[in-house]
Amino acid sequence: MNTNHNPEKYEKINHRIGRLTLPAGLLMTFVPLIILAVKFGIGPDLKALVQGIFSISVLMAPVSLVEVLTFTAMLGSGAMYMAYLSGNITNLKIPSAAMAMEVCKTKAGSEEGEIISTIAIAGSVICSEIIIIAGVILLVPLKGVLQQPVIQPAFEQILPALFGAIGIYYILKDWKVAVTPIIIAIVLDLAGDFPTAITIPICVLTSVIAARIIYKKTNA
Amino acid sequence: MKNYLDFANKPVLMIAAAVVIIFVFLQAGLFLFVAWKRGKSAGIDSQRMRKALGTGITTSIIPALPIVMTLIAITPVIGTPISWMRLSVIGSAPYELMAAGIGAKTMGVTTLGGEGFTPTVFANAAWIMCIGSFWSIMIVSIFYKGLKKRYTLGKNGDTKWRESLTGACFMGVFAIFMASPITTGGISLVTFLISAVIMLVCLLIILKFKFEKLKEFALTISMLGAMAGCVLWNILTT
Structure with a gap:
């Protein structure tokens, strides 16, 4: 280990890159829409747009706030900015980061864990973007293959396939911490069709409380 | 039109x-x-x-x-x-x-x-x-830096707890996605269980034969196996 290792320096660089690239990326997504409106005259209806902005904001402002609070505890700074620019956080970036930390035998929450998960998420971003590009190029032939009735169910069941494996891994890793959030999640699921914006924070919170009680007991 | x-x-x-x-x-x-x-x-x-x-x-x-x-x-x-x-x-x-x-x-x-x-x-x-x-x-761009700093400072004294806390957050997120196939049942539950069993077998092989390399691919293997199982299940039941 380098005795001059200064995590602060890298944190500063990460925040600087992130705070520049995120708003820039957001602005860039409007370019095609502006081209459509100005060059081809296909623009939105302003009255409906204002109404839409209101609807989506009422929904997304609280959801985004809660999500940011949850992911801050899980991801390093570089990982966080990458995950937000490329999206697909819970279904792609988080499982990738978790698996990479297991393969490299490091703990989430440590500096090493943050570095390992940031590298993994960079790999995840590059891979998923390439797959989407391949999807765009092969759109027509893929359509025939993926929508075949025999194999289509397999693509509809990718989330259960992903979280069956990840789930059992985490249960084996620490079943005492796993039990409570799983029970709560099942109860929430049976109670009604709540959006993940509500269920994720509840489950994370109960998971943390359970972990705290177990931690206190074992380290008393 | x-x-x-x-x-x-x-x-x-x-x-x-x-x-x-x-x-x-x-x-x-x-x-x-x-x-x-x-x-x-x-x-x-x-x-x-x-x-x-x-x-x-x-x-x-x-x-x-x-x-x-x-x-x-x-x-x-x-x-x-x-x-x-x-x-x-x-x-x-x-x-x-x-x-x-x-x-x-x-x-x-x-x-x-x-x-x-x-x-x-x-x-x-x-x-x-x-x-x-x-x-x-905007929330990430404006508030994340301060949040991260507070989080790191606040838990500085107890790194062991911070590691448990982060692990628990991951578990909380995964729990949601595990509950869904469990309560839905049917083909979702079948796929979910096949994936879990294949992962279990992979972990046993890793432990028994010290085959560490497999860990990198265990998730992919489990998913592919589960999807194949899902297709098979679909053919058998319809």
Whole structure:
């Protein structure tokens, strides 16, 4: 280990890159829409747009706030900015980061864990973007293959396939911490069709409380 | 009446979308570079960092496929460039569909595509998809730095607890996605269980034969096996 290792320096660089690239990326997504409106005259209806902005904001402002609070505890700074620019956080970036930390035998929450998960998420971003590009190029032939009735169910069941494996891994890793959030999640699921914006924070919170009680007991 | 698609698929829009995706690659490359340097400075073996990168890549291949499925579904409605761009940045496939739905609904159209999906409805849907991501991006850009600092400082005294806390957060997120197939049952539960059993077998092999290399691919193998099982189940039961 380098005795001059200064995590602060890298944190500063990460925040600087992130705070520049995120708003820039957001602005860039409007370019095609502006081209459509100005060059081809296909623009939105302003009255409906204002109404839409209101609807989506009422929904997304609280959801985004809660999500940011949850992911801050899980991801390093570089990982966080990458995950937000490329999206697909819970279904792609988080499982990738978790698996990479297991393969490299490091703990989430440590500096090493943050570095390992940031590298993994960079790999995840590059891979998923390439797959989407391949999807765009092969759109027509893929359509025939993926929508075949025999194999289509397999693509509809990718989330259960992903979280069956990840789930059992985490249960084996620490079943005492796993039990409570799983029970709560099942109860929430049976109670009604709540959006993940509500269920994720509840489950994370109960998971943390359970972990705290177990931690206190074992380290008393 | 679907001629807005002639404009929505113009090459100039393809280029604008490509620029956004190139930007995503550049950002990832930049963060990868910084993290690699930081890892070296912190004394992490390059081989382990390569392993982390490899795991990040291999574990993302299959979970990225549903994004391609959504792409196939929405390109006939909003054109290739905007579908490609939206699914490659900020948000997830369900968010994009929901936002497009809200955009169309304010114009009194309840389905994506179809008769009433005029150029203006299309434009409204696309604008709402982009505007909706304003919140998450701005919250991260403005408040994340302070949040992260407070989080690191607050837990500084007890690193062991901080590690447990982070692990518990991961478990909380995974619990949600585990509960869904359990309560849904049927083909979801079957796929879920096959995946869990294959992972279990992989872990046993890793333990018994000290075959550490398998760990990098255990998730991918489990997913592929579960999907194959799902297809088989579907054939057998229908």
